[in-house]
Amino acid sequence: MVLRNGHAYLGYFITTLKNALSYRLGYALVVLSKLGTSLVMVFVWTAIYAASGAHEIGGYTVVSMYAYFFLFSLISSMDMIISPKIQNDVDSGNVITYLVKPISYPLQLFSEGLAELLLTFLMFVLPGVIIIGSVVPLNISWSSLALLSIEMFVFIALAALIDFLIGFLAFYTTRIWGVINIMSFLIIFLSGGIMPLGLFPSGISKALMLLPFQMMGYTQVETLLGLLNVSAIMQNIAVGAAWTFALFIIALAMWTMTKKHITFAGG
C-alpha cells in the first residue's frame, strides 16, 4: 500500500513545502532563537577562557567553542514537528479523517516533516554553515561529507522515531505537552546543546556516547570541526544506527497496538 500510494506522500510533501514557504518567518524565528541562545554561550565561554588564561579547555580552543555552539544551533534546528501534530489531531478528533484514508498516517506525517526539514536546511542551515565555514576552518572533505551525510540521515531517523513514540502517547493520554517538553529538555542537554559532551566527567561522557542523543547534533558538529577521528565517528554512527533499528521496531509495535486501541464516539 505504501508503494502504491507513493504519489500521495509526494503530494503531502509538496503541499507542506508550499505552506511552509508562506510561514518562513516562524521557521526563521526558531533558528534565530537558537542562535541567540548560542550567542549567550559565546559570552559565557569568552569570560571563562579569559579568566582561566588557558589556550584550550577539554580540547576546545575559544574559536572552536564559538563554532561548536553556532553549528549546533543550526544542525539541531533540523528536527521534525510530529508529536505536536499528532496531539492536535487526536485532541480535535481530526485524526479519524486521516485514518480512514488509504494511506499510512505516520508516513503522511513523515512526508510533511521532511518538507519542513528541507526548507529549514536550504534556507537556514546550509547558508549558516557556509558563513561559519568562511570564518572558522571546517573539516570539509569528500570523506567527512560522506560521514556527515550518514550522520544526518541517522539524526533525522532518530528524531522522527522519538517524536513518533511521544506522539503515539497522545492516543492514550490526549495531552502530551508535558512529555514533549521533558523530551526536548533531555534532547538539548544530552545531545550537547548546553555543553559539548566531551566536557562532561569522563564516566558520564562515555555513558552519553552510548545513548542515541549523541547523534542529534554533537557528532555532526564534532565531525565538521574535525575534533573526532574516523573510528570514533564510525562508533557513534554504529550506536546511532542500532538505536534507530531498535526504536523503529518499538515504534512499529506501538503503532500496531495503537491502531487497535483507537475508538471514536459514534463508531
Added chain:
Amino acid sequence: MQEVDFLGILDEIGYVLLCRRYSLKEYAVYRGQFILWLAVAIIGVFFTYASISIIYGISSGIPGWNYYQMLALSATSTMFLGFVEIFVSLNMVTSQLLNGLYDFYFTMPYSKLGIILARSGNINTSIGSILGGILMFAYAIMHLNIAISSLFGYLILFAFGFFGFLIFYPMLGVALYYAVKSRDIGWAVNNVLRSASTYPLGIYGFSGQLLFSLLLPIGFAYYYPTEVLLHSSPYVFLFSIVGSVVIGLVSYRLFNVLIKKYTGAGG
C-alpha cells in the same frame, strides 16, 4: 493633576488575583498534568545546576563569581521568571493578540493591562520553576556567608523588580506583536532572555549591561538583587529600586500608547 482612583486599582488587583487563583486551581485539578509540568520545570532547573557544576569542574568559572554565587544568581533568575509567568508570559501575550483571544475580554470593565495580567499567565512550568529555584537558592546560600540585612535587601529588590516586570512584560509583548506579526516571536525572545539571565551581566560587556539594564531590563530582575545579596552595596540597592520604578512607569506609559492602536485581530 490627575486623581488616582485607589478603589479602581484595588478592584483591578482583585480581578487579576481571582483569575490567577482560578487558573491555579484548575491547573492543580488535573494531577497527572500537574506532576508532569512540575517535573518539566525541575528537570530544567537540574540541567542549569549540572551545567554550572560542569563549568566550575573543568575551569575556574566565570570571573568574579564563585560556584555557589553563580548558583544563587541562576536560582534568582529561575524563581523570578517563575513568579512573573504566573501572571504574564510573552508567548501568551503575542499569540493571544494574534489569535484575537483578548477581543472578547477587552470589552470587560477593567483596564487592558489588568485583563492581560489576568489572562496571559503560563502556570504550567511556573510552579516548578519557583520550587526548583527556591531549592537551588537555599542550597547556594547555605554555602555562602549571607547577612540577614542583605537577604532582606534582596527580597525588597526582588519584589520591586517583580512589580516592574509585571508592567514591562505586557508592554514588551504588545510591542513585539506590532513589530513582528508571528506567534513565535514571544517564545523566541523569551528563550533568549531566559538563557541570558542565567549568567552575570558582566560577561556581556558594557553594551550588554546597558542593553539588559535599559532596553530589556532583565538585570533588575535577577542581577542587581543578587549583587545586593552577595555584596550589600547600598548604591546598587538604591539604583535597583529607582530602576524598577522607572521601568514600571515608562512601561505603563508605553503600554497605554501601544494598546490604543490595537483594533482587534480582525483588523
